Amino acid sequence: MHISKVDLNLFIVFEAIYAEGSITRASLKMSLTQPAISHALNRLRQLFDDPLFERQGHVMTPTPLARSIIEPVRRSLRGFEVTLNGAARFDAASSERSFSLALRDVLEASVLPPLMAGVAREAPAVTLNTLQVSRRELESELAAGTLDAAIDILLPLSNDIRRTQLAGDKTVVLVRRGHPLVKRRALTLDTYLQLEHIQTSSRRRGPGLEDVELSRQGLQRRIRLRCQHYFAACRVVAETDLALTMPEGLARIVNQQFNNQLLPFPLDMPALDIYLYWHTSVDNDPANLWLREQILAAMAIS
Template sequence: MHISKVDLNLFIVFEAIYAEGSITRASLKMNLTQPAISHALNRLRQLFDDPLFERQGHVMVPTPLARSIIDPVRQSLRGFEVTLNGAERFDAATSERAFSLALRDVLEASVLPPLMARVAQDAPSVGLNTLQVGRRELESELAAGTLDAAIDILLPLSNDIRRTLLATDQTVVLVRRDHPLVHGTLDLDGYLKLEHIQTSSRRRGPGLEDFELSRLGLQRRVRLRCQHYFAACRAVSQTDLALTMPERLARVVNQQFGNQILPFPLQMPSLDIYLYWHANVDNDAASVWLRDQIKQAMQAAD
């Protein structure tokens, strides 16, 4: 079937139902009536000879065919959007656009303050939404335009995803100010004598520092495993436990606790931080502006 015989608005409806999981919410999102959304869905069902969505309780669950076409549909819609936006000049001073940025929670405290300070100064009506997106979904979300950019460690993504190095970070160790065993310096033997906090969102598994220790046949004792560095820093300030973490975040989170920040007593690979975006917005004026703001904010934070 030739594309000229297909109403492309149907695919906007398809994406809205897929994203919202509900005809009611899709109608609210698109500012259309529920009968109009249902009519569009019926036309799509006839076009593909597939139900596309099946109702399970209050949720519209996509069929295998719908799951197989959602990524190319989103990429195509994003391509149209970029083409249309490319015909318009992006003016940060007057724009009311809201950008979506994928950002691990470990980076939020160090990235967001300088970035938002720049955005607030240069673009008073521009908004910023930060999200934590699974790394497996990162490429498809960038391609679909549901994400404008992402900041993360080095990831194995396709050539369609562009990247640039934003910053490098080192690993440090935190112990409380008056720790009885640590007085301004920490060697490897002293590190291994301490009890440790491991910060991770995973239920189990070693950290990067544990891999480096294991290369030498060494192992530390983890006494506490928790989810967030703020809680870990506070625990360090009130116990004799040690915390190993990225230096950039340590200097932000530790400001109110005054723990000692010491070099990790073993050679560790640097923690490289990258900015990612999709090739289809390489020359998009709004995306170029956002990437520039992120780069300058990171430079200012160093």
């Protein structure tokens, strides 16, 4: 069937139902009546000769065919949007655009201050939303345009996702001043392995990067505490003999009020490389280009 015979608005409705899981919520999102949404869905069902969505309780569950076409549909809709937006130059000074950036919470403290300083200076009405998105969903969200960009470690994503490397970060070990096993600001590998450690992670289980590096040498440290946030871990370090291994840049921020010792990690460990990700469909989008420039500038001074 030729595209000229298809109402492309039907695919906007399709994506809305898929994203919301409900005809009611899709109608609210699009400011259309529920009968209008239902009518569009019926036309799509005839077009594809497939129900596309089946009601399970209060949720519209996509069929296998719907799941197979959602990403191409989202990429196409995003392409149309970029084409329309790209027709005009992005004027940061007058724009009221809202950008969404996927950012792990461990990076917020180092990335956001310089980033927002630059955004506020150049674009006083632009807003920024940072989100923690599952890495399994990162590519689909970038393709759909629900994310404008993402900052994360090196990830195995498809060629539809562009990336550029940002500044890396060294690994350091924090112990309290006056620690009985760490003297003269020196930390040997033997002493590191004698210490009891804090592991900071949002995951329930699994090793940290430092544990992977130790395991390569046939070594293992003792984890005494597993917690979620580096700020809390730094406070525990200040009040106990536990040690904390973490990225240096963040350590210098969250450790300011605790004044723990920052010591080099006692093994050669590659810097933790961070990458900026965006979808190929927004390569030349003026607004996205501006956002990426702001992020690159902020990471250069953070």
